[in-house]
Amino acid sequence: MRDLRTNSADDPPPSIGADLHLELRGPRLRAGLIDALREAVRTGRLAPGARLPASRSLAADLGVSRNTVVEAYAELVAEGLLSAQQGSGTRVAARVEPRGAAPDTPRTRPARHRPTYAMQPGSPDLSHFPRTQWLTAARRALTAAPHDALGYGDARGRVELRTALADYLARARGVYAEPDRIVVCSGFHHGLALMAQALKARRVRAVAVEAYGLDLYRDLLTNAGLHTPPLYVDEHGARTDDLARLRGVGAVLMTPAHQYPTGVALSPGRRTRAVDWARATGGLILEDDYDGEFRYDRHPVGALQGLDPQRVVYFGSVSKSLAPGVRLGWMVLPEKLVPEIVIAKGYGDYMSSTLEQLTLAEFINSGAYDRHVRSMRQRYRRRRDQLVEALRRSAPGVRVAGMAAGLQTVVDLPCGTEGSVVLAAGREGLAVSGLTQFGYEEADSGWRLPERDALVVNYAAPPDSAWAGALEALCRVMP
């Protein structure tokens, strides 16, 4: 599948893209490219020292944006698999040991080369996962569980978890929830995949998306056959006023509490307009409340869903509040949608472990979830304050944008410097993301996102032991 030719420095490979037998139209385009390159290096098909094609030509070759290639290279530089020297291009690092060289240990893989400081958005601080409390909840849950809890069970998920979530979400996020209208899923991505199927079955043709967001989710919708017209995003959030002008839109995907990744909140006026649009057209609002618990300057604004539970589908998960590895999320649905989502779920039979569901229910009911969120909120808040202060002192040319909330922030850079800062960070072992990769404009829509050079920095992810080093490295690469 992954067949990258070995190239010497003197033989630049114009056809490397054609030889990359990877389906690059699917979701995770950038991740797919990274994997293919990593595999080619590991297996020795790309030899140590070999020069990679210029990002511009590989991008043209693969039909992807240049930024995708630049950031894939940067990620692998950060992992230590590639090296980038000014003037010499990007090469396979000299010290990489191809896996083919050790055939006598076929069952062991070389440990993944990871960046020293992983600050791409996505992960919370995994080193503070409450292991002891989680095990206590698991023990209590499994001891108390009736035998039938170990069977296939309700496609919506265990009623114990749905009941615990209904209480928690009402209390913490102002969500109007009843256990019967909650469907447990494995995370937002899974929930959105189910939603896409249900929308297709309803003959919806388009889902509006924010002009900044994860390509992963846009690709998921596109692959389901849905159009994804973008809504412009400014300092008041997504321009929901524009919804009325978009044709054939049956739903809109939004991050109202904390726009991802630009970090602004949807203004009260635009919240109202979104709901007005949904009521007037029968459309649905898909509210991705990915980090709603983490607000540092005030009490979190309640979920949009509270304004109209019949028009808003609320999505949440433990991926930011606990850990992605737990793979538990939830959707709070308008009543009519429940059977449609249950049918969609049946097609793939993705049910979550009932033991984990019962464990999370116990973890919430015992108060351990609230305590953990409170403790992480203080921790992340302190981190963000330190980041703002460090950049203020050492990099007056940059600006921290967005609210005091969440796990990541946007750092605005001088015009034209984003790509080189991401690369420089990679050389320091610091993995951060450029904002450009989150931007989205339709080729034929007639409008363009304004140029904005910025980093998206996850200050939550590094463990305590790496935090000071990560912050120093970040300051060092600032222009």
Next chain:
Amino acid sequence: MRDLRTNSADDPPPSIGADLHLELRGPRLRAGLIDALREAVRTGRLAPGARLPASRSLAADLGVSRNTVVEAYAELVAEGLLSAQQGSGTRVAARVEPRGAAPDTPRTRPARHRPTYAMQPGSPDLSHFPRTQWLTAARRALTAAPHDALGYGDARGRVELRTALADYLARARGVYAEPDRIVVCSGFHHGLALMAQALKARRVRAVAVEAYGLDLYRDLLTNAGLHTPPLYVDEHGARTDDLARLRGVGAVLMTPAHQYPTGVALSPGRRTRAVDWARATGGLILEDDYDGEFRYDRHPVGALQGLDPQRVVYFGSVSKSLAPGVRLGWMVLPEKLVPEIVIAKGYGDYMSSTLEQLTLAEFINSGAYDRHVRSMRQRYRRRRDQLVEALRRSAPGVRVAGMAAGLQTVVDLPCGTEGSVVLAAGREGLAVSGLTQFGYEEADSGWRLPERDALVVNYAAPPDSAWAGALEALCRVMP
């Protein structure tokens, strides 16, 4: 969605099917019908005492087989929601309390009416789930896990689990497995859904299936746009000789170790012919080894996969060996298929909990899995012996078919009695399945399955406390 009209006994409802606003083309047709009827009873739309339409007319109305309706009714009779009296037809049980009658407790649902004895195939004895040992494994696994085990991780699943499985499957099932070629999924259904996507991407048009099997899996393939020509099943298993005559078949789905549900083993000659076909045509064999560990008369025959790991995809799970609620399964793939399945997995983003994966790895590595399988094997063997002996004594007109293996067996009945026995069992609070619901013939294929009246009886599922009663009830309803 579920809008069944309330009908009085004097007003038989010819259009009840049209009012059943449920998508009945999807998988789980019978389950969907059961749910819709249950909901209609619970909400009071079908009032206590109301007569349901005759199975024949509802079947015609819905465009489903009569057996589907008969068995849906039988299931609900067993649950106590419906009652069936000779001569009076099927009615809503008089004592059912519609949920609508208690609006002051919207968050509690009436407990599901379950049959007293659940002996439909599917579930192991959940009362013997090794709770203490599982918690011990969970504690060890979570204590030892590196922080990054709590992140999103490898799409194939945790390497710890894949390594443990490779060793176990080689040892217990003769599977040729390397950790790199194993992909963790949530169970066979999930694995098959991924496989269907990969086959579609390879432009495969048809997957041959055994003429006896679960409609759930056939429907999954059909919904993915694949044709499913049936292979006839006799006492030597599926007629793999016929594969060469089927056109455009790119894969065949089989249960070689223990044909589901007829209970025979694929003969050595037919095993060879299946592999020959795969080699000659480039086709794939999808081996569903759902209960391969449970053989009582001899050491289990090794998996077909061992004959040609490049042509056979091996599927297994803990659903029969531990409990379905754990939701962990695995696929052992030909090397080339791994990236294709990983891509398919990415579309739905269903990953299994990493904590559960690590727990299962520890559970296997510590020997607890082997011990549990060994203990359940003895238990189920004893149950099967008791079943055979009880029927021999009390019902000389029936015959227990198939091998001494697995969790369920086929009990052959006198011609023409299957439907009435299933109904009679329902009245005794005993839920069993008729063999007819597992049979599959294509309308235009020109051949028909021979008439075979039989029950599929899960002797593994009842907890010890219910076993004697279940066995007595079964003997009582035998013709």
